[in-house]
Amino acid sequence: MIQGGAVKVTEVKTRVFEFPLPRAFHPTWQPFPSHVARVHVVEVHTDEGIVGVGSGGVPVRWDVAGALLVGQDPMDIVRHVENLRSFSFFVGRPWALEVALWDIVGKALGEPIYRLLGGGEPRLLAYASTAELRPAAERVDVVQEFQALGFRAIKLRFHSADPREDLKVLEAVRTSVGDSMTIMVDANWGWRIAPDQQPHRWDLRTAIWVAKELEAMGVYWLEEPLDAFDYHGLAELRSHLNSLRLAGGELARGPEEISAYLEHNSLDVYQPDCTFVGGIWTCHRLAFMIRQAKREFTPHTWTNGIGLVANMHVAAAGGVTFLEFPLEPPCWTPEIRDFMLTEPLQVDQQGYVHVPQGPGLGIQLDEEKLRRYEKTDVRRLL
Numbered sequence: 001m002i003q004g005g006a007v008k009v010t011e012v013k014t015r016v017f018e019f020p021l022p023r024a025f026h027p028t029w030q031p032f033p034s035h036v037a038r039v040h041v042v043e044v045h046t047d048e049g050i051v052g053v054g055s056g057g058v059p060v061r062w063d064v065a066g067a068l069l070v071g072q073d074p075m076d077i078v079r080h081v082e083n084l085r086s087f088s089f090f091v092g093r094p095w096a097l098e099v100a101l102w103d104i105v106g107k108a109l110g111e112p113i114y115r116l117l118g119g120g121e122p123r124l125l126a127y128a129s130t131a132e133l134r135p136a137a138e139r140v141d142v143v144q145e146f147q148a149l150g151f152r153a154i155k156l157r158f159h160s161a162d163p164r165e166d167l168k169v170l171e172a173v174r175t176s177v178g179d180s181m182t183i184m185v186d187a188n189w190g191w192r193i194a195p196d197q198q199p200h201r202w203d204l205r206t207a208i209w210v211a212k213e214l215e216a217m218g219v220y221w222l223e224e225p226l227d228a229f230d231y232h233g234l235a236e237l238r239s240h241l242n243s244l245r246l247a248g249g250e251l252a253r254g255p256e257e258i259s260a261y262l263e264h265n266s267l268d269v270y271q272p273d274c275t276f277v278g279g280i281w282t283c284h285r286l287a288f289m290i291r292q293a294k295r296e297f298t299p300h301t302w303t304n305g306i307g308l309v310a311n312m313h314v315a316a317a318g319g320v321t322f323l324e325f326p327l328e329p330p331c332w333t334p335e336i337r338d339f340m341l342t343e344p345l346q347v348d349q350q351g352y353v354h355v356p357q358g359p360g361l362g363i364q365l366d367e368e369k370l371r372r373y374e375k376t377d378v379r380r381l382l
Contacts, residue, residue, distance in 0.1 A: 007108060009074050011045040012066025012097070014059070017373040019339045025331035027131040028159035028188045031196035037336055039304045041365075042066060044100040046074060050107050053365060054099030055340075056275030056307025060092025069097065074104040081281050085254070093253070098279030099310045099361075106360030113310075113362075114355055117284050117317035122355040124315055126325035126347050127153035127184060129302060131332060133160060136172035143173050143181070146327065152351040153182035153220070153322055159189075161200045163210050174217050182220045182322075184247070190224030191251055202226065204233050208240050215244045221269050223247040228257075234266035245269050250300035252277050258286050262293050271324075273300035274314050275307045283311075287318030302326045305338030308345065309361050316355045325353055339373070342366045 017039045024033040040059035044052040044066070052074065065087045069080070080101055084094045106113045114120055128146045130139075143154055156173065158166035166185075174183060187210075189201045202210065207225040214222055222244055226233045228251065238246050247269035252258050254277060261267045270290045274283035283299065290297040299311040301324040308326070315323050325347060326337055334344035342364040347353050356362025 006048075007050065007074055007104070008047045009044055009069045009072050010047050012063065012069055013043040013045070014062045014066070015041045015043065015370070016375045016377065017041065017340060017370060018375050019336060019373050021331045021336065023331060025131070025328075026133075027328075028133060028157040028186075029131075029191075030193045034331075037304070037339065039340060040096070041306065041340065041370075042096045042100055044069065044074065044097065044104060046104060048108070050104050052100035052103035052107070052360065053306060053363075054096035054101075054103065054275075054310070056099070056273070056303035056310060057095050058093040058276070059096065062094060062097060065094035066097055069101075074101045075108070077101060077105065077281050081279055085278065088253075093276055095275050095277070095279040096307075098281065099275060099306070102280045102310075102313075103360035106362075110359050112355065112357055113280065113313040113360060114316035117280070117313065120317040120319060122316050122357065123352045124312060124320060124323040124355065125153070126151065126351055126353045127155055127182065127322045128327045129155045129186075129324045130157055131302075131326070131328040133157060133166070134169070136169045139169050140172050140176045142329070143177060145329075147177060147181060150347050150349040150351040151181070151325075153184065155184040155186055155223075155324070158185055158187045158210070163202070163206065167210070167213055170214070170217060170219070179218070183218070184221045184223065185214055185219050186223040186247075187225045188223075189226060190228035190248055204237060207233075207237050211237060211241055211244055215242060219244060221245040221247040223269075223271070224250075228252075231260055231264040231266045234261075235264045238265065238268070245296070247271055250276070254278055255282060255286055255289075258290070262289070262295070267295065269296040269298060271298060271300045273303070273307070274310050275303055276300070280310060280314055283314045284317060287314060291319060296321055298322050298324065300324060305341045305345065306361070306363065308337070309356060309363055312353070312355045313361070323353060339369055340365055
């Protein structure tokens with residue numbers, strides 16, 4: 001592990017920003033629309049003038065957890081992970097702080113984070129991860145636009161009251177692109193945001209039927225078809241499948257939940273997000289554990305530009321088949337998703353996204369934009 005030095009944490013700041021969206025945004029995972037992209041960013045300052053930044057996950061009481069870092073060595077990552085796991089019982093998920101500590105370490109050592117984790121492939125094959133339900137013709141147009149940008153894989157959302165409506169959209173997309181694109185499907189039934197009672201959530205019988213339809217259309221994976229903690233139900237569903245993979249674990253709260261999926265043979269594709277599951281160090285270790293079990297690792301990345309980059313570093317060091325690239329114009333474009341950055345992330349013509357090569361996270365915050373969109377109320381989450 002990285003050796004500590006003379007650098008000390010002097011201050012932790014939490015900042016909140018709201019970037020207006022061009023219209024109401026209706027992602028399938030929440031029962032209400034969004035009108036702004038609300039982003040919490042944590043800054044960890046040091047006595048050497050190095051500032052680490054982090055974001056993503058659940059931004060609850062980062063100020064309290066951050067106060068306990070003051071005076072500590074930011075390079076003592078293992079001890080900080082242990083302490084933050086303890087803090088998480090009381091202050092939500094504090095893992096953006098750990099991301100910021102890694103940003104400091106990388107800047108102090110002059111290396112990008114993925115190299116500090118052992119190196120790897122800095123060019124990651126991206127899949128365009130959509131968010132909304134769209135009519136078939138409209139979704140086909142969007143997918144064709146994505147293909148023209150270079151994407152070779154797409155994830156569609158299923159969340160209609162009648163899954164046959166979603167299957168019609170999938171069929172139209174598959175007819176349009178043929179075998180030229182890999183298609184994934186996310187049902188978004190793994191968790192819920194109150195007060196959504198999800199009256200149309202799938203039971204095991206429905207999930208098996210939909211999964212068989214997806215297999216017939218050559219879908220690569222089905223994500224979150226059942227409740228996230230239904231380990232036995234997911235294992236039963238998986239036993240009925242041939243070519244289709246089951247994916248999940250995006251909001252796992254720690255290694256124990258990922259271990260439970262592995263023990264029950266619940267999933268083929270594991271999607272822990274470093275900003276939710278325990279930070280970069282924990283997610284890196286989980287990636288190794290998942291690969292050792294001969295399962296596929298590909299992290300969830302749908303938070304914001306900083307959270308995306310943090311997971312890209314884990315993915316580069318961990319080895320992935322695909323990387324999630326959140327994209328749903330007009331409300332979720334690289335320019336909106338990454339508004340806090342001086343340079344939004346894009347894919348190249350071959351469909352790859354490239355890990356920033358600068359030290360730490362390798363990103364620069366756009367302070368002019370941040371001043372324009374900064375808010376004083378840090379308590380509200382959405």
